[in-house]
Amino acid sequence: MEGNRIFLFLNMDKGKLYLIPVPLADDTTAASFTPHALSLLNGIDEYIVENEKTARKFLKDAQITIPQNKLILHDYGKHSRDVFEMRKAFQNLFLGKDIGVLSEAGCPGVADPGSQIVEYAHKNGIQVVPLVGPSSILLALMASGFNGQNFAFTGYLPIGKSERIKKIKSLEAQVYNNQQTQIFMEAPFRNNKLLEDLLKTCKNDTRLCIASLLTSKEEYIRTQKISEWRASTPDLHKKPTLFLLYK
């Protein structure tokens, strides 16, 4: 009997892990969500989330009909990651229930730690379903006018002065040697410092695209040469921004 029950369990259909992009800016639900994603959200009451507070706000903004106190949220944020139990968060998935993954903004698994959750799903035969939604990296790349047939995203630049200058030089070299667009970012309160370092370090003719506050009413996207940026430098303090380099 015991053997039979285990056999039945193993043969049950597992749930799906939905990767759900989160809007990049406030009041942009209509510009961020497909009707398919919104209708799916109404069928999911359990999530693995990077930040419980922003996840609740997001689900409220998306106007899902499931009451907040019925939601099961597994916190995968940086302060709880050490005690996060992957197997516990996946328990209901193994039993056939669909579960969603929500990052803080943008696409789960891109520029955030969500990929570890997806990796665990693949290793355990769970089907992964990525939903269409906003990615600041892709929006910035599209809008930059730079090479979209060869590009790299390298995340955050080093904070230390000399390492950072070295990194900027190596990114610029990739542009010229490999015709590869370089995409990177910075913690928003350090944006102006990064811009300053870029303008000091890069060649006059290298082009820089600044893509800031994407999808919001204050969206700012502009591509011009380093020499032109030097002549007139925007204030990017605390504004979420992608930086792109190309020749």
Next chain:
Amino acid sequence: MEGNRIFLFLNMDKGKLYLIPVPLADDTTAASFTPHALSLLNGIDEYIVENEKTARKFLKDAQITIPQNKLILHDYGKHSRDVFEMRKAFQNLFLGKDIGVLSEAGCPGVADPGSQIVEYAHKNGIQVVPLVGPSSILLALMASGFNGQNFAFTGYLPIGKSERIKKIKSLEAQVYNNQQTQIFMEAPFRNNKLLEDLLKTCKNDTRLCIASLLTSKEEYIRTQKISEWRASTPDLHKKPTLFLLYK
């Protein structure tokens, strides 16, 4: 008088260039489009398109209310690119009209030649507005479980046998030396050949994600080790597919 007229022209508000992603598969409008994108489409009757036939089909599928014979399409496809006149396509933009850019599938300017249009816009002070929509590259990256904090897309691999093997080895080296996810693709009728070369060339423990027919009902996304793929190899012939390597 002549001078005055020129002065007025220069001060007119220019139109915006909207970058509009196109669904990756048939019958996926609800899973590909935000309400914002659909409502915008109904206000635009002039487009720069990578393929006139698929652009017309797309606009029909999106159920826009503008009759097909009222649409102005500037063909930027590979067979017309030599005779394409950027200034002519932008003429109405300079006069204040909004114009859209449509690639064959996915995001304009990413893995297609649309970036040249965006580059021209930036050089001429035209505001560029990227819309949220499907990108097979980003969907594949999200769903791979691979490093999304450092990744590169390198487009199509070389066709010549020895060059291609050399490229695969260099991509695998980037994975191990730089912890960088490698994303690439192939013309769909050559997918099986590429997969064969990957399985022959890469290390047993290197992981490969195959992301095929994204957003369609037949979507197939799976990540496993090269050794596991060798034991059971899918048929990818003529199925649009992204390949991703990581360790």
